[in-house]
Amino acid sequence: MFKSLTSTLALTIGLSVGLSASLPASANNASHSISAQLEQRVIDWRRDLHQHPELSNREFRTSALVAEHLRELGMEVQTEIAHTGVVGFLRGGKPGPTIALRADMDALPVTERTDVPFASTAVGEYRGNEVGVMHACGHDLHVAMLMGAAEYLAGIQDDLAGNIMFIFQPAEEGAPGDEEGGAELMLEEGIFAEHTPDAVLGIHVWSAGNTGQIGYRRGPLMASSDRFEIRVQGQQTHGSRPWGGVDPIVAAGQIITNSQSIVSRQIDITKAPAVLSFGIVEGGVRNNIIPDEVYLEGTIRNFDMDNRQQIFEKLTHTAEHTAQSSGATAEVTIHEGYPVTSNDAALVDRLMPTTLRVAGEDNVHENALVTGAEDFSFFANEVPGMFVFLGITPPDQDAASAPSNHSPYFYADEDALKVGVELFINWVVDYPQQ
Template identity: 60%
Template sequence: MKFRFTCFTFLISTLISTFATADIQQDIIDIEGKMLDWRRHLHQNPELSNREFKTSSYVEKHLKALGLEVKTGIAYTGVVGILKGDKPGPTLALRADMDALPVTEQVDLSFVSKATAEYRGETIGVMHACGHDTHVAILMATAEVFAKNKADLEGTLMFIFQPAEEGAPGDEEGGAELMLAEGLFNDMKPDAAFGLHVWSKVNSGILAFRSGPFMAAVDDFELKVIGRQTHGSTPWSGIDPIVTAAQIINSVQTIVSRRTAITTAPAVVSFGAIKGGIRNNIIPDDVTMVGTIRNFDMDIRDDIHRHLGNIVSHVAQANDADVEFKINEGYPVTVNDPELAEKMLPSLYKIFGKDNVVDPGLITGAEDFSYFANEVPGMFFFLGITPQGKDASTAPSNHSPHFYVDEPALLNGVKAFVQLVQDY
């Protein structure tokens, strides 16, 4: 009799769970129209990093209407909504970034962005060329779905709407790092954090994910080689910063090719700009250069910094030139926690099918979700948004003025977040 009762109780429990799942799945379907309206509004009203004032207000209003506890002004414009379920359970963080880019949109849409802003002293177009408008809309939709199903929610959800993922302007601080520095996780530290990003290099219906190191650490560097101006006909009368700069560029290539254990993890050191001189027969006083460093191992990152500093200083010294050199540390490596990945991958398979969850390999792009994943186990994945039937490898990339989002794919983002929370 006891066995029968236990089985009956289990059956009822299973039926209740099934009904709850059916209800929440219908809520996901029903939210699609609203989500696309939100996305289009945000797309038409993009704002640059640390300037997401209207965006954060839009999000705040939505979260408050859902009855969530809302915190604002974190890292200038960040918004966090707290939803406490009616049942005990873990605390999970779901994150979306909000900022747009200084890009003039060239996509033929009824809701094309015509916004402009001042960037580095120039008036430029502003566009959600990386899809952060979709991330915000997906998370707003996810928040509404769970708010409607609060009675069945086991635990607490933190909906993090983060500013300045693309980098704070000038000397300002910002983004995930500043949110954490201002105490985001002090009073409520989640057991895990989940984040997603739309990606044009993957077709709709496909999700890209890999366990362990996923996206690169990124740093930028700037240096100024200071020589002594002289006439081009008498180079011995001065100190040539152009020749010195050329030697630095060539020598820096040996950092990856000869000094880095690339079998441990790949790395890239690239120069992006060089400026010096104005006339063919005048050797200038100085040359300025800037570049980027990408890698997937923090120890290797430290070694690259050290090698780069040594080469810059010693090559300059060998040419009797002076040098001003600075590395601006950016985001650390984005690492998907292996234990969390193993536990939660089956949840993604439920939504996309196992064959449609693909490993894209290491990605040399960078993401400041890495700061959250350094504090708690993190899981970050890419949502395909290039229409099926089109060659995703030739689709305009994220940050392109032609960047295009296949809107029906966005509901997969909501489904993924909901499934991850339910299964966790």
């Protein structure tokens, strides 16, 4: 998850006012709670997965474990979707809607630095290099929570109104190299074709929140994430005679500077925030040679899809014309990534009584916008979606200073697992009644 996410992101801790005053009668229903035995099974699954992490599109062991579990529960199971994805389908005993629950399965090329007894020592290949592999973003918790919810819900199958899709998704962190993967490929391969869900629900663990805290938001929650490349072509010459060629370094510097005015001066940021950042500047091999070319690369984040397209167009225009003014040329390539992750407001409101009841009103907070990105967005663009954050930093620690998602020191309090499992269960049970 959270491409280029920094540890400065934190949950907003102001409760939305007036929520409890308008709860429907179903909010007073007793919550479904998991047994201590099932909670321990979820913890055991999580620790096993944490000790055996797998990179994107390489989740072979993980998907086999998931598929075997779902089959043992008597579900219809599809495998090898988007390479390693698994989907289980549970038919309730009563007519009703179809709800999709999603967990992502892949780990990161990060060498673990925690001292937990089940720390990962796994290695893998990433961009041609041998790397450590770690569940540094908590996808092991996501898989374990959804496996636990599947077991509980299969046990009350006859009482369920409607059907449930359990989506175990590979490659949320991005498919390697030129491969395809993730939510987008699962949809292309038709997971919603035969059974189109009425809603899709997801939970992501979040080190910036304390254990059991829930961060929600109506509408945009996480940013779109797009990568751009700019190749600035000049004409090589000796550094002592810059007039003898065209300097792409100067042109690249002007492009970087001029591009900062796109967000600050050319986009209506009253609609939504946006970020345009350069992360790579490469060019030249010697101090006294002006090179032929400079390569630039960066990221674009925003929360409005119309603004997104305008930024693409204005970046291309700015780079090309800035280079041209120096006698150079600029070739701009934009690689569209994940769209904005946006929560359906009606769905959030529909399930808010359940969320408050399960997590506790004091633990449910409206989240700030997050400039990280998530490919849950593809699912939520197809059907109404709701994606929430689940805090996993122990209550006696300052969540704002906890190691962030993607850190080699990322740590999760396993007490949060029970909250996540019970949210999945109760959302499914309550949805037809709300």
